[in-house]
Amino acid sequence: AQSVTQPDIHITVSEGASLELRCNYSYGATPYLFWYVQSPGQGLQLLLKYFSGDTLVQGIKGFEAEFKRSQSSFNLRKPSVHWSDAAEYFCAVGTGGGFKTIFGAGTRLFVKA
């Protein structure tokens, strides 16, 4: 069965430090992979997506993610975190002919001054 695992429930980083959020997926075929961000009281917003091609994808707000098929991973990175990046981050995989999306449990990012 398809699944998405985000091993870290929450992460705290200092403002200006680098960030890496981990994501592992289980899917039989070539996955469609996504990272979404959710600010408090808001819906989810797409940060970036991978369908095919270059395994390093760039997204909005300075985020990037790298698809590693051998590790079944799609980790999200940012070189320098800003206080406004504090939010919940969800990794997701698109699956099925009708394009249903399965989400991980999310990683909450705290940014300290």
Added chain:
Amino acid sequence: EADIYQTPRYLVIGTGKKITLECSQTMGHDKMYWYQQDPGMELHLIHYSYGVNSTEKGDLSSESTVSRIRTEHFPLTLESARPSHTSQYLCASSDSGGELFFGEGSRLTVL
């Protein structure tokens, strides 16, 4: 900026009441979805639709029902709310590229 709207944003009701959560999108997307989200948990798909008059149950069993009479409108109904229905409900639509566009959510509390 996504054009998908949910009402109400917050709702507190008593057990046994009937409620309808509204969801509308102005992007012309055929695919629409309802997800249920509890704190610290992943989003669970409870209903989806691939177009008018098409509705399917998602991976998480839900006592709610949905309808899709118009492309832009995808309401969710609970005939008799219970405390176990307390949760946040997120509506979304998707384009041909698979990206989901979410509303801001409806937070339901059943007393």
